[in-house]
Amino acid sequence: xxxxxxxxxxxxxxxxxxxxxxxxxxxxxxxxxxxxxxxxxxxxxxxxxxxxxxxxxxxxxxxxxxxxxxxxxxxxxxxxxxxxxxxxxxxxxxxxxxxxxxxxxxxxxxxxxxxxxxxxxxxxxxxxxxxxxxxxxxxxxxxxxxxxxxxxxxxxxxxxx
Amino acid sequence: xxxxxxxxxxxxxxxxxxxxxxxxxxxxxxxxxxxxxxxxxxxxxxxxxxxxxxxxxxxxxxxxxxxxxxxxxxxxxxxxxxxxxxxxxxxxxxxxxxxxxxxxxxxxxxxxxxxxxxxxxxxxxxxxxxxxxxxxxxxxxxxxxxxxxxxxxxxxxxxxxxxxxxxxxxxxxxxxxxxxxxxxxxxxxxxxxxxxxxxxxxxxxxxxxxxxxxxxxxxxxxxxxxxxxxxxxxxxxxxxxxxxxxxxxxxxxxxxxxxxxxxxxxxxxxxxxxxxxxx
Numbered sequence: 184x185x186x187x188x189x190x191x192x193x194x195x196x197x198x199x200x201x202x203x204x205x206x207x208x209x210x211x212x213x214x215x216x217x218x219x220x221x222x223x224x225x226x227x228x229x230x231x232x233x234x235x236x237x238x239x240x241x242x243x244x245x246x247x248x249x250x251x252x253x254x255x256x257x258x259x260x261x262x263x264x265x266x267x268x269x270x271x272x273x274x275x276x277x278x279x280x281x282x283x284x285x286x287x288x289x290x291x292x293x294x295x296x297x298x299x300x301x302x303x304x305x306x307x308x309x310x311x312x313x314x315x316x317x318x319x320x321x322x323x324x325x326x327x328x329x330x331x332x333x334x335x336x337x338x339x340x341x342x343x344x
Numbered sequence: 345x346x347x348x349x350x351x352x353x354x355x356x357x358x359x360x361x362x363x364x365x366x367x368x369x370x371x372x373x374x375x376x377x378x379x380x381x382x383x384x385x386x387x388x389x390x391x392x393x394x395x396x397x398x399x400x401x402x403x404x405x406x407x408x409x410x411x412x413x414x415x416x417x418x419x420x421x422x423x424x425x426x427x428x429x430x431x432x433x434x435x436x437x438x439x440x441x442x443x444x445x446x447x448x449x450x451x452x453x454x455x456x457x458x459x460x461x462x463x464x465x466x467x468x469x470x471x472x473x474x475x476x477x478x479x480x481x482x483x484x485x486x487x488x489x490x491x492x493x494x495x496x497x498x499x500x501x502x503x504x505x506x507x508x509x510x511x512x513x514x515x516x517x518x519x520x521x522x523x524x525x526x527x528x529x530x531x532x533x534x535x536x537x538x539x540x541x542x543x544x545x546x547x548x549x550x551x552x553x554x555x556x557x558x559x560x561x562x563x564x565x566x567x568x569x570x571x572x573x574x575x576x577x578x579x580x581x582x583x584x585x586x587x588x589x590x591x592x593x594x595x596x597x598x599x600x601x602x603x604x605x606x607x608x609x610x611x612x613x614x615x616x617x618x619x620x621x622x623x
Contacts, residue, residue, distance in 0.1 A: 205471065206395035206469060210399035210402065211403060217474065241366075253380075254470060258377070
């Protein structure tokens with residue numbers, strides 16, 4: 184797939200998810216916590232990119248950060264900065280982990296996603312992790328794992344890995 | 345080795361230029377943050393409204409399917425409560441007539457307490473429940489200012505205006521982590537001393553009651569209303585009700601879990617009290 188087409192799809196996807204996250208999904212919250220689809224797609228974009236490449240991850244960080252701050256009513260610099268830190272951290276961890284295996288296993292995905300989600304939320308909304316926070320993390324993890332398998336199936340069909 | 349070093353040196357300016365362009369882009373976004381957001385809210389407003397209405401309808405439909413038994417029970421309770429209230433209204437109407445007659449005799453026909461506030465109608469187009477913010481389609485062009493109180497159609501307190509854009513405003517919900525609101529506990533016994541406290545936001549559309557003196561008698565289902573002590577909100581606006589009292593004799597104050605009357609399904613149309621500070 185051409186890189187510009189990939190980025191255009193990502194841009195439109197983040198925009199659409201931003202709209203639904205701000206206006207549609209809050210009606211389906213569990214104890215006030217909503218699923219953060221932009222963050223999930225951003226994480227998938229970083230996770231499924233080669234560890235030594237950064238273009239897709241950084242592009243996703245800026246666009247996801249932009250839409251997250253527009254529709255989550257936060258500051259651009261804070262969210263984009265936080266996502267960029269996550270990109271570099273995930274890339275570094277994946278680089279260390281994939282020395283032995285060249286796959287995208289769920290055992291890497293789930294803990295890394297959970298750590299990133301906690302880091303992101305604690306930095307954006309400074310709060311003590313309580314029961315509701317835990318519910319939010321589990322809720323997002325379940326959706327993220329579902330998206331992970333969907334993405335993997337799609338990539339296998341497209342690229343054969 | 346030398347070839348590697350030369351290649352690396354050649355790549356350095358490229359990387360540097362990329363980093364500078366990237367930082368300039370971020371700086372540009374940050375500098376024109378307000379304009380960018382207003383622009384995006386303007387172009388996405390029709391879609392956001394559609395999404396909001398679709399979400400509301402879908403959640404109402406699903407809610408009615410999943411909570412059918414609860415709704416039946418609630419309906420029965422409300423029917424009984426409604427009957428009691430109708431009786432009370434009849435008594436109060438009689439008292440009102442007598443009161444008005446007395447006022448006419450005294451010559452003080454105008455009741456300043458019954459004056460209504462000037463309200464600006466706004467529509468909700470987005471919400472961030474986790475952080476406790478809401479986006480409405482009225483801004484500085486409509487006369488909205490920071491700290492104006494926001495209520496819903498049921499005269500339940502929603503929050504206050506936090507940030508104003510040209511055509512949109514951000515409302516800080518009373519469940520926001522940074523929200524602290526002075527309240528009074530409404531008691532049936534009008535002769536007893538009023539109990540004051542604060543409602544603190546706890547994010548995720550949750551808030552709790554705090555700073556209630558340990559010797560004050562509070563119980564479940566006590567109604568909380570605004571007290572207007574801090575001057576931001578008018579008094580006697582409904583806030584919520586107590587659901588669980590936490591009393592610890594070792595602490596100077598008691599706290600309580602509360603259920604806010606504000607609910608997402610009633611947030612389609614909101615009202616901004618625009619002249620409270622002027623009164």
